[in-house]
Amino acid sequence: MTSSAIAATGLRKAYQDKIVLDGIDLEVAAGTIFSLLGPNGAGKTTTVNVLTTLMKADAGTVRVAGHDVATDTKAVRAAIGVTGQFAAVDDLLTGRENLKLMTDLKGLRGDEGKRVVADLLERFDLTGSADKMAATYSGGMRRKLDLAMTLVGRPSIIFLDEPTTGLDPRSRRTMWEIIRQLVTDGVTIFLTTQYLDEADRLADRIAVLDQGTIVAQGTPAELKSQIGGSHVRLRFAGDAEIEAARRILTGTTTDAEDDLVLRVPSDGGAKSVRTLLAQLDAHSIEVEEFSVHTPDLDDVFLALTGRTSEKVNA
């Protein structure tokens, strides 16, 4: 067994004549968070399905927790937990009953099963709603319950397929905290997402998936150096102002769509923004419009492939 929790080489998968995974190589070190980043239809769920033994690849090899997914399916399944893109929660059961179903499936009986259920409800802040039907839960509560169900068997490797899509900012942050805590406890996380900021905040390594191939892979910092970081966008009233601003600011670039806009590389933090505006002020250069731009998935795709992510699906 190596220290890789997940190692895949040359993964291929097609549905009839549609190639969905076209030779994927991935390696995830144990105890880290790996994020597969890609737009709708990129092949994220297909990758998760193959890595978790739910689907057979047409070609390639995958080892998860040191076991071959094709020949040692049982051992792989014993080591992993999967929270799918669509919640596996049973709407007609309460939160507690959903969890009990999982402890029963895992063979945790009597008091032990009850203790595990109570612990998980507590940990996910669901104790107060434990005896309400899951149908009445909000999206964020369902996601939490779903993940709690995944944790029943204490898996060492957890696959999360778009765990925060559709959640409000507060629920997203809660989910991020839960994920970070799992890694602190030694769990390996394989996470898919459509959000660059999520991958950036959570992942030790990110792979960008585009139409079934990995177009970039590295640490968030490596990826950001490839796509360019955040910048401040300044719009001026006229050519004189924009020229004056260009003379005093360093590293500015123009905007292809708007002649009166200058982009200035910046971390977007309050301090650097204040300094920038003070600099312009000191030269009496007036700014008409001002915004901070943090790169998103579209910027990643534009930088890496020359297309935006929306065009991927066109």
Ligand SMILES: Nc1ncnc2c1ncn2[C@@H]1O[C@H](COP(=O)(O)OP(=O)(O)OP(=O)(O)O)[C@@H](O)[C@H]1O
């Ligand atoms: N069972 C299937 N039969 C035929 N085509 C499929 C099947 N499942 C997925 N596909 C196609 O494979 C491609 C990749 O799908 P996949 O679900 O892996 O993408 P995804 O990255 O998870 O997208 P999303 O962000 O929308 O969840 C898509 O074009 C999809 O239409």
Ligand SMILES: [Mg+2]
């Ligand atoms: Mg998917």
